[in-house]
Amino acid sequence: MKPALILISLFAFAPLVNAEVTYSKEIARLYMAKCQGCHRAGDIAPFALDSYSAATTWGDDIQRVVKDRIMPPWKPVDAHGKFKNDFSLTDEERQIILDWYTVGAPEGDPADLPEPKAETGEWQLGEPDAVIRMPELYNVPRRKDIYRCFVVPTDFDDDRWVKSIQIVPGNRQVVHHVILYIDTSSKSAELDAKDEEPGYECFGGPGEGIQLGPGSMLGGWVPGSRTGTLPDGVGLLLPKGARVIVQMHYFPAGKVHSDQTKVGLYFAKQEEKMSKRMVFIPLVNTSFKIPAGAADYPVTASVPVLPGLAATLYMVVPHMHLLGRQIEITRTNSFGRANDSFVKIDDWDFNWQGFYAFEEPLRLNVFDNLKVSCRFNNTADNPRNPSNPLKDVRWGEGTEDEMCLGFLGLAFDNPSIIDQLKFQKHNNRR
Ligand code: HEC
The missing domain is CATH 2.60.120.230 (Jelly Rolls)
Structure with missing residues (x-):
């Protein structure tokens, strides 16, 4: 054999060094941590990535999107801030996935599989202290991008400290993202009244003429987001009588879908000393x-x-x-x-x-x-x-x-x- 050929055959066998990587041990854990936030039954992604057969059925597509960095869709560039719930893949993890497919995607021993993700039910943090929802079911028209604000009055008897929110999209097939604003004026109710359909149109904010102040944002939801809780003593203030504006971005599929998104609010417990707003x-x-x-x-x-x-x-x-x-x-x-x-x-x-x-x-x-x-x-x-x-x-x-x-x-x-x-x-x- 000529030296060049020996080199080539050495490289051809190089992936074998990683042959011990199996679905049951490494890959299942990677997909659980970095993909299942969206790729699970009932969520926004087009298929659940929670089994060996899914990993191999979708193998070609997975290799393409992982190689081209299309998936997972985590946007912040590395080394510019460390964030909670970061679902990006490191370069090393990307390579492990690609190499695993290259050597034929060995399954390994199912006894090595991790415990499946705990089912928390609808509310990740347990029953919320209060649930607010879009006032009525909205039939999302078959247009491409729809941005609409819905106005939800609140009737708590005093100001509330919000520690966490969980937004539960009514219909994950059409809800693309949700942003919540607090309106202490009556402006949003006026915009709502002017529009014959439920809610009113709004694109990059809570609506024409609604002034954003320091306390006017409550939170948001994008696909894959998990609910976090603010640190001890820190909360968002929801003033008594405020309205919550639920800004929806819909991305409808081929037919008319309906949606009624709801929001779980978790308030500070009485004994928590709230020192930071x-x-x-x-x-x-x-x-x-x-x-x-x-x-x-x-x-x-x-x-x-x-x-x-x-x-x-x-x-x-x-x-x-x-x-x-x-x-x-x-x-x-x-x-x-x-x-x-x-x-x-x-x-x-x-x-x-x-x-x-x-x-x-x-x-x-x-x-x-x-x-x-x-x-x-x-x-x-x-x-x-x-x-x-x-x-x-x-x-x-x-x-x-x-x-x-x-x-x-x-x-x-x-x-x-x-x-x-x-x-x-x-x-x-x-
Ligand atoms: C934040 C949500 C989210 C996460 C996390 C995520 N995906 Fe996706 N994925 C989607 C959505 C939504 C689509 C549908 C296409 C689109 O809207 O871009 C998709 C589509 C895909 C497709 C089909 C792409 C095509 O072009 O047909 C593959 C394959 C895929 N994802 C693999 C993965 C893998 C592997 C991971 C983890 C390493 C992952 N995704 C993590 C949301 C996610």
Whole structure:
């Protein structure tokens, strides 16, 4: 044999080194941790990935989407923040899966299989303290993307501290994502009354003319999200008499489906001493213009943490619309104390948005400078571009408008500051 051939045959047998990887031992555990959040009976993904036969039946597709990094659809780039419920695959895990198929997908000994995921029933954290739901069944028309807000009045006899929420989509085949807002005005009820159908149309926010304040976001749901609980002493305030706006993004299949999504609320127990109120503060630029034809147009906004505004940061929520390609939220500190990136998304997809909760909360110190940086593609090469012909695009709530927005889920050290905060607009035009 010529030396070159020997080398080739050595490489050809190299995967055998990993031959001990079996479905029952490694692969089943990987699929359980990284895929079954969605690939299980009754959930959003097209098939359950919970058996050896599913793993092999779907083998070709799995290899393709794992290799091309289409699945799992975890968006944040590594090493920019450590998040709870991260379902991304490491490079090593990706390789283990691909190698396992290459050597013929050995099943191994079924005795090695992990315990199946515990069935928690509908409510992951047990019975909620209160359940609110869309006022009536909504027949989702057969259009492609539908964004609609439904208004749910609450009637708790005093303010409530919310520790966790679980959103249960009424129909996982059509619900793509859900965002909850708190409305302490009567604006949402007015919009609802004006529209003959249940709810009213809304795309990038709670609806035309509803002012977002520090306390107006309650939470959200995207496919695959699990319910978390805020740390001890931390809660979201749901003021007495407030309405909850349930913003739904529907992505209907071929026929008319109906949906009535509900939300389980878990309140702080009487004995829990609530010392921190979490609010969502937007880092936002509202005065940009993305020129028609611009392929990589940057928009940024930054704001310093002023004296009195030191805080603990629990989560980040990046948000853009359909022209967005990349978004990053960073912090720098002129004293050199910090220079870090909280979250970075390289291939933004409006359909896979997340509330990213840090594994360990972070401190925001006075004179830290917080910044959101967005990049937009307003050309015809962007397959998601909703405008044809192309046009200049500005801030707005509509499908054809844009946003460059990072919500910071934080609690100020001095909670009384919240009532003095007005949402200033940071118009750093570029
Ligand atoms: C957050 C939810 C979620 C997670 C986690 C997830 N998937 Fe998916 N997957 C989907 C959805 C939804 C689809 C349907 C196609 C789409 O909407 O992109 C899908 C489709 C697929 C398909 C079919 C793709 C095609 O082009 O036909 C494969 C194969 C797949 N997933 C494999 C996996 C594997 C393997 C994992 C884990 C390593 C995984 N997925 C994790 C939601 C998820």
